[in-house]
Amino acid sequence: MNTNTRSKLAIPDDLTKRREMLKDRLDPKKQRIVVCGDTGCTVCGSRELVPVIEKVLQERGLAKKVELKIAGCLGFCENGPLVLVFPGAVFYQQVQAEDAEEIVEKTVLQGEIIERLLYTDSADGRKITCAYDIPFYKLQKRVLLETGWYIDPLDIDDYIAHGGYAALAKVLGEMTPEGVIAEMKKAGLRGRGGAGFPTGLKWEFCRASAGDEKYILCNADEGDPGAFMDRSLLEGNPHAVLEGIIISAYAVGAKEGIIYIRIEYPTAVLKIEQAVRQARELGLLGRDILGSGFDFEVAISKGAGAFVCGEETALIRAAEGKVGEPRQKPPYPADVGFGGKPTVINNVETFVNVPLIINRGAAAYHEIGTESSGGTKIFCLVGKVKNSGLVEVPFGTTLRQIIFGIGGGIKNGKRFKAVQTGGPSGGCLPEEMLDLKVDFKDLAQAGSIMGSGGMIVMDEDTCVVDVARYFLQFLKSESCGKCFSCRVGIQRMLEIYERITTGAGSIEDLDLLEELAVTVKDASMCGLGQTSANPVLSTLRYFREEYLAHVRDKRCPAGVCRPLFRYSIDKELCIGCGSCAEQCQAEAIVETEEGSYSINPELCTRCGVCMEICVADAIIKG
Amino acid sequence: MxxxxxxxxxxxxxxxxxxxxxxxxxxxxxxxxxxxxxxxxxxxxxxxxxxxxxxxxxxxxxYNSLSLTPRARHQIKICAGTTCHIRGGGKLIEEIFQVLGIRPGEITPNGEFMLETVNCLGCCAFAPAMVVDGKYYGNLTPGEVRKILSKLRERAALMEK
Structure with missing residues (x-):
């Protein structure tokens, strides 16, 4: 059998044979350069890097011998563009086009390490060569993400060579649908989209629903600001998502699936489209998959961008091409879903766990994680943390381990203030909560939520009152407006925040906020309204002092709320260069008689440009 | 038309x-x-x-991605994601207002620039971020935004000539 041909895989044995033929791709001695192709690394130049490496390999006649791969996301976004050189997983960071030749010349051809491109451990200053030894990676448990280092997301054969679609073959060949569902339950798999509903149970309800026509809906409409886990999975390992979807369809008895994906993720759309096409060519989608008699097809629907579509009933409407407004539950989608038919809705990350559970076995899978939540969770660790990036840890890992272990602590020697989990509907947790174990239940008790996995770290320069205002602003524009409590309640809360952050707030406003937040939570129909109270209540609970500073002292301690702080110039430090006055758009900076400069607070717009450009650090904020 | x-x-x-x-x-x-x-x-x-x-x-x-207003020659998208917000994304919006006189959703009178905000560009490690005509810029400060804008304007003026 020639692997270049797209001959259909008629029986499970054909898949095994194909994998056998591809086994030289697993050769650990094979020389390989992996470049991160994720948005983050693209921002800092990985796109320009690839053609240069290609050219160098061509010129040296190495194009056949050395494999060049563009991976989805290598995770350590902070230090991009990232390059891995195999064998040895040599980790190079901040690689620019001009480094390409040296990498090929020295590392690939002579096994020599280029010191200047290595990662330096911030704790002890030592240079680390191998990716696996870098604390950022070493402290993670990368069972879902690691495959992304080895496979080309655009090539189904790479996925097959690394064991891809083996779980599907096993399910179709050896397991009953009920058996698959039992396995999911035993694994303790819970939905990764936010609410954490047990996946096996969801599938069981849908399977038990009356009717032959059922659907699988994959939620790839990642709308949380500060979260890009699903995008990275779709871009880095699209076939794993697809394999999970096909297995779930078999378990539920669905013949059709829809992947609802955000149109703002053009690369992810391209990759999943390609994955579907390739799977179809090999007969892993379509009629009689692997000779099992099971038929399944997938369509891709592009989301036009609305946060509320993360709510499952809204998602169904959006996938139907309508306006994504939620509706009352019950009936639940497992009974009345897409096109009015029973539907299972799962998130991208949930689906990626499915083949893993089948391959490892539920018991082995559940050894990772906690009693109530099996497996790992991917987080986007971002904000004021040293090591920003995509992080995968077992459930039950503490916030401290994630932020200070993997994340390396706070940037620029600042103090930790809060961590925000769960996107706009989540809460802010203070330093006292750092030993909290990350789990659906514990986070909810602390007043936040797991959400889809955004984890935004804030330092002393972040104003939590401003952050809460920001989330309400976001929720206000994303509320569909159907429920009065959500539509008007969020608006009124936002108005109070606008008062507080401009110095017009009063102490009574804090009680009013609390009352409104509880009302919106109780009286709104869908998750958006119900959780909109979280940013308000959690910040009021843990950061009351900061609110009081705003309303009582009319002061923003973090120096964020513009009317509540001032810029001034330290005359002792000012060297009189005048560059601040030159740059000031508001013409608020004037020269004084003593030859230094001063800022007129009436004219100053608090843009901070002066502070940014002052070479003498003479600008004071306070 | x-x-x-x-x-x-x-x-x-x-x-x-x-x-x-x-x-x-x-x-x-x-x-x-x-x-x-x-x-x-x-x-x-x-x-x-x-x-x-x-x-x-x-x-x-x-839906956010659907627009009833025509596009300008240069499309500026400022990331309004949470990370960009806490790392100073709001200052970039303010800077653009100072320089171009437009707020999110508005177009300059000459049809040259349009400013939009997007919920998240997904490159939080480089916050605050901006995309101009499909090109990503990261780790921005108001001063840098001003430089980028003036370069675009210079180029536009050259093309007019």
């Missing part, structure tokens, strides 16, 4: 063949062609399909 009626007919017919009466995919198709949703095209769509104009308008205003 230089738009040919027959062209519009073709676009609509193509979209209908592809998507049937599904409103959102129809609007996405129209926007892909015209780069925004022109009012007269939406009216034609309504007349042709019998979908009430209010339903079309509802969808067009509900």
């Amino acid at each position: 230089s738009r040919q009626l027959s062209d519009v007919e073709d676009v609509l017919q193509n979209a209908l063949n592809k998507h049937g009466l599904s409103v959102v995919p129809l609007l996405q198709e129209i926007q892909e062609h015209f780069r925004y949703l022109p009012e007269e095209v939406l009216r034609m769509l309504s007349r042709k399909t019998g979908i009430p104009l209010i339903e079309i308008y509802h969808a067009a205003t509900f």
Whole structure:
């Protein structure tokens, strides 16, 4: 059998044979350069890097011998563009086009390490060569993400060579649908989209629903600001998502699936489209998959961008091409879903766990994680943390381990203030909560939520009152407006925040906020309204002092709320260069008689440009 | 408008063949062609399909990626994600207002620049971030934004000459 041909895989044995033929791709001695192709690394130049490496390999006649791969996301976004050189997983960071030749010349051809491109451990200053030894990676448990280092997301054969679609073959060949569902339950798999509903149970309800026509809906409409886990999975390992979807369809008895994906993720759309096409060519989608008699097809629907579509009933409407407004539950989608038919809705990350559970076995899978939540969770660790990036840890890992272990602590020697989990509907947790174990239940008790996995770290320069205002602003524009409590309640809360952050707030406003937040939570129909109270209540609970500073002292301690702080110039430090006055758009900076400069607070717009450009650090904020 | 009626007919017919009466995919198709949703095209769509104009308008205003206003020559997107916000994204918006006099959703009178905010660009490690005409810029400060804008303006002025 020639692997270049797209001959259909008629029986499970054909898949095994194909994998056998591809086994030289697993050769650990094979020389390989992996470049991160994720948005983050693209921002800092990985796109320009690839053609240069290609050219160098061509010129040296190495194009056949050395494999060049563009991976989805290598995770350590902070230090991009990232390059891995195999064998040895040599980790190079901040690689620019001009480094390409040296990498090929020295590392690939002579096994020599280029010191200047290595990662330096911030704790002890030592240079680390191998990716696996870098604390950022070493402290993670990368069972879902690691495959992304080895496979080309655009090539189904790479996925097959690394064991891809083996779980599907096993399910179709050896397991009953009920058996698959039992396995999911035993694994303790819970939905990764936010609410954490047990996946096996969801599938069981849908399977038990009356009717032959059922659907699988994959939620790839990642709308949380500060979260890009699903995008990275779709871009880095699209076939794993697809394999999970096909297995779930078999378990539920669905013949059709829809992947609802955000149109703002053009690369992810391209990759999943390609994955579907390739799977179809090999007969892993379509009629009689692997000779099992099971038929399944997938369509891709592009989301036009609305946060509320993360709510499952809204998602169904959006996938139907309508306006994504939620509706009352019950009936639940497992009974009345897409096109009015029973539907299972799962998130991208949930689906990626499915083949893993089948391959490892539920018991082995559940050894990772906690009693109530099996497996790992991917987080986007971002904000004021040293090591920003995509992080995968077992459930039950503490916030401290994630932020200070993997994340390396706070940037620029600042103090930790809060961590925000769960996107706009989540809460802010203070330093006292750092030993909290990350789990659906514990986070909810602390007043936040797991959400889809955004984890935004804030330092002393972040104003939590401003952050809460920001989330309400976001929720206000994303509320569909159907429920009065959500539509008007969020608006009124936002108005109070606008008062507080401009110095017009009063102490009574804090009680009013609390009352409104509880009302919106109780009286709104869908998750958006119900959780909109979280940013308000959690910040009021843990950061009351900061609110009081705003309303009582009319002061923003973090120096964020513009009317509540001032810029001034330290005359002792000012060297009189005048560059601040030159740059000031508001013409608020004037020269004084003593030859230094001063800022007129009436004219100053608090843009901070002066502070940014002052070479003498003479600008004071306070 | 230089738009040919027959062209519009073709676009609509193509979209209908592809998507049937599904409103959102129809609007996405129209926007892909015209780069925004022109009012007269939406009216034609309504007349042709019998979908009430209010339903079309509802969808067009509900989703963030659908736009009823024409695009400017340079499209500036500022990331309004949480990370960008806490790392100073708001200052970038303020800076653009100072320099160009436009707020999110607005176009400069000469049709040169349009400012939009997006919920998240997904490159939080480089916050605050901005995309101008598809090119990403990260780790920005107001000063750098000003430099980028003046470069774009210089180039635009050169092209005019």
